[in-house]
Amino acid sequence: MSRLLVVEDDETIGTALESSLRLQGYEVSWERTGRGALRRAVGGFDFVLLDLGLPDLDGIEVCRRLRAAMPSAVLVILTARSEEMDVIVGLEAGADDYLTKPVRLRELLARVGAHLRRGPATAANRPAITVGPLRVDLARRRVSLGGEEIFLRAKEFDLLARLAEEPGIAVSRDTLMAEVWDARWYGSTKTLDVHIAALRRKLSSPAEECPAPRISTLRGHGYRLEHPQD
Structure with a gap:
């Protein structure tokens, strides 16, 4: 069972995400603050869904620190910022992908499934x-x-x-x-x-x-x- 960390301060959105992801068979932990997410990251996760608009810490800095703590996890950011430069900053901070709010639940679940199905490509026996x-x-x-x-x-x-x-x-x-x-x-x-x-x-x-x-x-x-x- 894949372990997912949801970092979202909005109660309505967080509740919907947690329940929907659990229904898909994932083990879900939900944190409402950046500090809470960083403390929880010690346990390790397969996938992180991170809202950049957090009440206590800058979301980009949280992204960077989560990536350092969990280098093999898939990290997807949720952002209300649609400008390309904002997205690039998030990706360069360590995110693998992004979704722009408001996001349809069907798209979000499909994106989570796609990332978890496809891990890093392996090529141990192939030449450089x-x-x-x-x-x-x-x-x-x-x-x-x-x-x-x-x-x-x-x-x-x-x-x-x-x-x-x-x-x-x-x-x-x-x-x-x-x-x-x-x-x-x-x-x-x-x-x-x-x-x-x-x-x-x-x-x-x-x-x-x-x-x-x-x-x-x-x-x-x-x-x-x-x-x-x-």
């Missing part, structure tokens, strides 16, 4: 992928650019690995969502665009002698990892 100065070590889940290691979150790594498998080949949005997130993904795919934006920033190389592969957007289709020599 090299695209120019970029090296993606699938077995060790490490990425380096020009010999310098760069830190990627779990979904960023899986997304880059999928694109690097076929450099120069266009990969559709549907394929990326199905293979990196879940084949039965429900709701917005904007999380893909936010992860692509984060990858682009992390792959940018100021050194002329180490031109990095770049990710091209193919409007109406998806993305393509370009070899630096192209």
Whole structure:
């Protein structure tokens, strides 16, 4: 049974989330404050649903500290902030995904199920992928650019690995969502665009002698990892 932590200060929303998730067969703990969530995190959880609008602590800081305490947990933020920069800040603080309030219960339950069905991809017996100065070590889940290691979150790594498998080949949005997130993904795919934006920033190389592969957007289709020599 998956263990879920819900961090939500609104009594009505929190009650609805707790009861609905329990009906899905999950073991649910509900905390109304950031401090309570951080204390509860010591026990470890498989999934955290975190409202960023907390009464006692900044939600982004709570997100960052929960990620440090539970590096393997899936962390999804609930936010009333729909601006892309706010979402990016949340994802960079350690969140794997986000949902914007008001969110339909059906979408939320589907998203929780999708994340729990699909953990980090495993590739213990596969060789590392090299695209120019970029090296993606699938077995060790490490990425380096020009010999310098760069830190990627779990979904960023899986997304880059999928694109690097076929450099120069266009990969559709549907394929990326199905293979990196879940084949039965429900709701917005904007999380893909936010992860692509984060990858682009992390792959940018100021050194002329180490031109990095770049990710091209193919409007109406998806993305393509370009070899630096192209």
